[in-house]
Every structure is written in C-alpha cells, then in structure tokens.
Amino acid sequence: MLLKVEGLVVKYGHIEALHGIDLHVEEGEVVTILGANGAGKSTTLLTISGLIRPEKGSISFNHKPIHKLQPHEIVRLGIAQVPEGRRLFGTLTVRENLLLGAITQKDKQGVARMEDRIYNLFPILKERSSQLAGTLSGGEQQMLAIGRALMSRPKLLLLDEPSLGLAPLLVKSIFETLEEINRNEGVTVLLVEQNARAALSIAHRGYVMETGRIVLSEEAKSLLVNPDVKKAYLGGH
Amino acid sequence: MENFLQQLLNGLSLGGIYALIALGYTMVYGVLKLINFAHGDLFTIGAYVGFTLLVSVGITDSVDPMAALIIMGATVMLFVATLGVGLERAAYRPLRHSPRLSAVVSALGASIFFQNAVMLIYGARFHVYPQGLFTKSTLSLFGLYLPLVKVFVLMVSLVVMTLLYFFIQKTLTGAAIRAVAIDHNAARLVGINVDKVVTIVFVVGPALGGLAGLMVGLLYGQITFTMGWLYGLKAFTAAILGGIGNIPGAMLGGIILGIIESMASAYLSIAWKDAVTFVVLILILTIRPTGILGERIAEKV
Numbered sequence: 259m260l261l262k263v264e265g266l267v268v269k270y271g272h273i274e275a276l277h278g279i280d281l282h283v284e285e286g287e288v289v290t291i292l293g294a295n296g297a298g299k300s301t302t303l304l305t306i307s308g309l310i311r312p313e314k315g316s317i318s319f320n321h322k323p324i325h326k327l328q329p330h331e332i333v334r335l336g337i338a339q340v341p342e343g344r345r346l347f348g349t350l351t352v353r354e355n356l357l358l359g360a361i362t363q364k365d366k367q368g369v370a371r372m373e374d375r376i377y378n379l380f381p382i383l384k385e386r387s388s389q390l391a392g393t394l395s396g397g398e399q400q401m402l403a404i405g406r407a408l409m410s411r412p413k414l415l416l417l418d419e420p421s422l423g424l425a426p427l428l429v430k431s432i433f434e435t436l437e438e439i440n441r442n443e444g445v446t447v448l449l450v451e452q453n454a455r456a457a458l459s460i461a462h463r464g465y466v467m468e469t470g471r472i473v474l475s476e477e478a479k480s481l482l483v484n485p486d487v488k489k490a491y492l493g494g495h
Numbered sequence: 496m497e498n499f500l501q502q503l504l505n506g507l508s509l510g511g512i513y514a515l516i517a518l519g520y521t522m523v524y525g526v527l528k529l530i531n532f533a534h535g536d537l538f539t540i541g542a543y544v545g546f547t548l549l550v551s552v553g554i555t556d557s558v559d560p561m562a563a564l565i566i567m568g569a570t571v572m573l574f575v576a577t578l579g580v581g582l583e584r585a586a587y588r589p590l591r592h593s594p595r596l597s598a599v600v601s602a603l604g605a606s607i608f609f610q611n612a613v614m615l616i617y618g619a620r621f622h623v624y625p626q627g628l629f630t631k632s633t634l635s636l637f638g639l640y641l642p643l644v645k646v647f648v649l650m651v652s653l654v655v656m657t658l659l660y661f662f663i664q665k666t667l668t669g670a671a672i673r674a675v676a677i678d679h680n681a682a683r684l685v686g687i688n689v690d691k692v693v694t695i696v697f698v699v700g701p702a703l704g705g706l707a708g709l710m711v712g713l714l715y716g717q718i719t720f721t722m723g724w725l726y727g728l729k730a731f732t733a734a735i736l737g738g739i740g741n742i743p744g745a746m747l748g749g750i751i752l753g754i755i756e757s758m759a760s761a762y763l764s765i766a767w768k769d770a771v772t773f774v775v776l777i778l779i780l781t782i783r784p785t786g787i788l789g790e791r792i793a794e795k796v
Binding site: 329334338349358407 | 667670671673674677678680681682683684685686687688689
C-alpha cells in the first residue's frame with residue numbers, strides 16, 4: 259500500500275473540517291475523491307502534503323509515517339501536489355517554474371532528463387520556456403502546474419481540481435495526459451475533482467466525501483452507475 | 496557644469512549606500528511581508544564594527560590599505576549577517592503565524608535593543624573614523640577632481656548590486672527566493688524549504704546593510720549610535736520609491752533618492768535635504784503607491 263490515511267481529524271480553529279477520514283491508495287492506481295464544495299477534499303490533500311497539521315490520525319507513505327514531516331521533506335519522499343488554482347509563480351519564467359519543481363532533487367542529469375520528458379509530454383511548454391508563467395493561457399498553465407509537480411519525480415501525484423476553469427476539450431486532453439502519466443511513467447494518482455464524469459473516466463476507484471466524512475468507497479465503474487452519485491454529481495443523466 | 500558633476504558623484508555614492516540598505520528592507524519585505532525596523536540598526540552596527548577594526552584593532556598598522564578595506568568589508572558583512580540570522584530566529588520566526596502587528600512590534604523592540612546595545616558598548620557620543628585609508632587622494636578625470644573614497648564607495652556598491660542581481664535572477668536559489676516572495680504555500684508544496692530561504696535573506700540583507708554602514712564611516716567619517724534611524728528611514732523611502740519587494744527597484748530607488756538629495760542640498764538649501772526625501776515619499780505614496788517598478792503582471796485564470 260503506497261498511501262494510507264487513518265482516522266484523520268483536521269480542525270480550523272474550533273471548527274472540525276475532517277471528522278476521521280480513512281482512505282488508501284495502492285501503487286499504480288488512479289483514485290479520485292469526489293464531493294461538493296466544502297466537503298473537505300482540498301483539506302485532505304493539503305494535510306497529506308504537510309501544509310496542514312492533523313489534530314488526530316495518521317498518514318503513512320510506503321509504510322512510513324509522514325504526518326509530522328515538513329512539506330519539503332514530503333516532496334523529497336515522493337509526493338507532489340498540483341494545487342487548486344495551479345498556484346504558479348507568475349513572474350517567473352516557465353523554465354524557472356519547472357526547475358523549482360526539481361529543487362529537492364540532487365541529481366543534475368536526472369533533472370535535465372526530466373525537463374526533456376516534460377517538454378515531450380507538453381511540447382508547448384518548450385516553445386514558451388522563457389516566457390513568464392503568468393502570461394500563459396489557462397490550459398498551458400495547467401500543463402505547467404502538472405509539469406512542475408512531475409519534476410520532483412513523484413511516486414504519488416496529488417491533483418486538486420485540475421479541470422477548474424478549463425474548456426471541455428482541454429479538460430479531456432489534460433485527463434488523457436494524466437492517464438498517460440499513470441500508465442507510462444508509473445506514477446500513482448490521487449485526484450480531487452468536481453467534474454466527476456471526467457475523473458471517473460480515468461480512475462480505478464473513487465471515494466465520495468460529504469461535509470468532512472467519506473460516505474462511499476467503490477470501484478469507479480460502480481460509482482458511475484450508482485443512482486445517488488448520478489443524481490448528485492453526474493447531472494442526473 | 497563642474498559643480499553639477501561633482502554633485503552627481505556625491506549623489507551617486509550616497510545613492511549607492513541608500514540602495515544597499517534598501518535591498519535589505521525590500522528582500523525581507525518580499526519573503527515575509529514585514530518591515531524589518533531593526534535593519535537601520537544593523538547598518539549602525541556595521542559602521543561600529545568597522546570603527547573597532549580601524550581604531551581598537553588598528554588593522555592599518557599591520558596590512559596595507561587595500562587589504563585592510565577587504566578584511567573590514569568581509570568582517571563587517573559576516574558579523575552583521577550573523578546578527579541578522581539571530582534576529583530572525585529570536586524575534587520573527589516565533590511570530591511567523593501570529594498577526595502581522597505582533598512581528599512589527601517585535602521589530603521595533605529589536606531596533607531599540609540594538610540601538611541601546613551599541614550605546615552601552617561604545618557610549619553615546621560621536622565616534623570618528625581615522626583618516627588615512629584614502630590619504631586625501633583625488634582622482635583627476637576630465638578636469639574634475641574626484642575624491643577617491645567617493646569613487647571607491649560607488650564602485651563597491653555597483654559591484655555588490657550586480658552580483659546580487661545575478662544571484663537573484665540567474666541561480667536556482669535566487670528563483671526560490673522570488674518564488675517564496677510570490678506565494679509561500681505554493682513554494683512549500685513545490686518542495687522549497689521556506690525557513691532556509693528566509694535564513695538566506697537574513698544573511699544577504701543585513702550583510703549589505705552592514706557594508707553600507709562601513710561605507711558611511713569611510714565616506715563621512717562621523718558615526719553615532721542613532722545614525723541608523725535616519726539612514727534607515729531614507730533607505731526605506733528608496734525601497735518604496737522603487738517598489739517595495741522589488742530588488743532592481745530598491746537599487747534604482749536608492750540611486751534616484753541619493754541624486755535628488757545631493758541636488759537639493761546643492762541648489763536648494765542644505766537645510767532642506769532631509770525634507771526633500773520625505774516630500775518624495777509623500778508624492779510617491781500619493782501618485783504611484785506601487786513605486787516605479789512595483790507593478791505585478793495580471794494573473795490569468
């Protein structure tokens with residue numbers, strides 16, 4: 259088991275945002291967490307990355323507890339996150355954004371190889387490598403955000419709403435790329451999405467979160483036909 | 496014309512000093528969004544460390560002037576950088592997640608602490624840098640007689656600023672500093688050790704401020720434990736003028752302010768030179784609060 263989250267409780271001040279989350283991700287899987295705004299999906303990812311300290315519970319990665327580590331130590335162990343809203347460094351160039359993604363990597367040649375692989379994956383980034391990240395289009399920015407996260411050579415890639423604000427065609431292409439990264443590069447993916455249809459199209463399994471709890475955990479294909487999920491997250495068709 | 500060029504050199508050397516101090520304000524503001532009010536006092540300490548080396552240690556007795564200048568520069572920068580790192584650990588890091596005002600109050604406290612420490616050690620009266628490092632030597636250039644010390648101060652500040660510019664713009668550590676200044680949490684998610692970046696900023700900023708203190712001692716001769724207040728305030732104005740948080744802005748703002756002040760004291764009245772600085776501050780805050788270079792590009796969604 260690559261990632262195991264047990265009994266995770268997170269509080270913002272006095273308000274409890276997560277009331278004891280259990281989830282796990284196996285090596286090689288694509289797992290999605292579905293849910294409405296404010297269900298606690300982003301909080302879960304930020305806690306895994308070490309930006310938020312849990313009140314109770316544990317997170318282990320490769321059987322090692324990581325919930326007391328600093329975010330940069332967690333990245334070095336092999337968990338990278340593509341945060342909600344991309345959070346690129348807008349006044350830095352595309353290339354600087356990518357190289358900062360590899361700041362935990364000591365092997366210079368490995369970093370150069372990874373940069374080439376990112377440019378193969380997203381050729382437009384190579385064309386724009388000396389441009390400021392803030393001048394890219396929304397789709398290009400999402401590619402850069404994914405590329406930046408991949409630069410640390412993660413075993414586990416966390417993505418928070420990668421489809422946010424993108425046109426349907428771009429969403430499709432981003433999700434195809436994620437599938438490719440998972441299949442060809444062997445990167446395990448934990449994906450938070452409101453676009454449930456797109457997420458379930460590439461996921462093996464899915465969790466459904468409501469107000470800080472996991473209420474459903476099933477195979478992706480059974481979630482796709484689950485009447486409650488259909489009604490709540492797939493637009494009732 | 497000749498007078499104008501002399502004043503321009505005065506302005507440039509003073510401006511170089513303002514720029515070096517302003518860089519410390521702007522870099523700390525960039526990564527922590529905090530005005531380090533103790534920065535002016537670190538500048539003062541730089542001047543006093545230089546004084547100690549010249550007078551108490553008598554460094555010029557054992558080595559030639561050029562070597563003495565290099566040793567003094569290195570010692571001052573190292574000493575003040577160490578204080579800067581200690582200041583951040585003791586006064587700012589524990590308050591990183593507290594309301595902004597707590598850190599500001601802590602900064603003011605640190606300023607009072609440093610100022611009084613200098614007064615306790617050296618006493619409250621003026622101290623005078625011994626002359627002799629630059630034995631009245633002037634440089635003759637295009638019929639102008641330029642005091643060597645002014646040319647030297649200007650050169651050193653230009654070289655240091657160029658090195659800093661390359662460090663910030665061309666190295667991965669420089670990119671990490673800029674990234675932390677843009678977005679702390681995104682930087683942490685990428686794997687940047689934010690504490691380490693903050694420490695680097697508290698090495699570089701105070702080192703430059705301390706160096707500026709040493710240069711004021713060499714240039715004007717007279718130092719006092721309260722000197723950091725006015726120099727700090729002016730350098731802070733320079734940082735605002737260039738755009739706070741913007742590194743080339745601090746350099747530009749410092750140079751412009753130095754020239755304005757020199758010209759004002761030459762052509763207006765020397766009594767007005769400090770007032771002119773603050774007229775500039777008021778004007779820039781009214782007309783263009785983001786400063787000359789302090790414009791951020793629009794973020795696309």
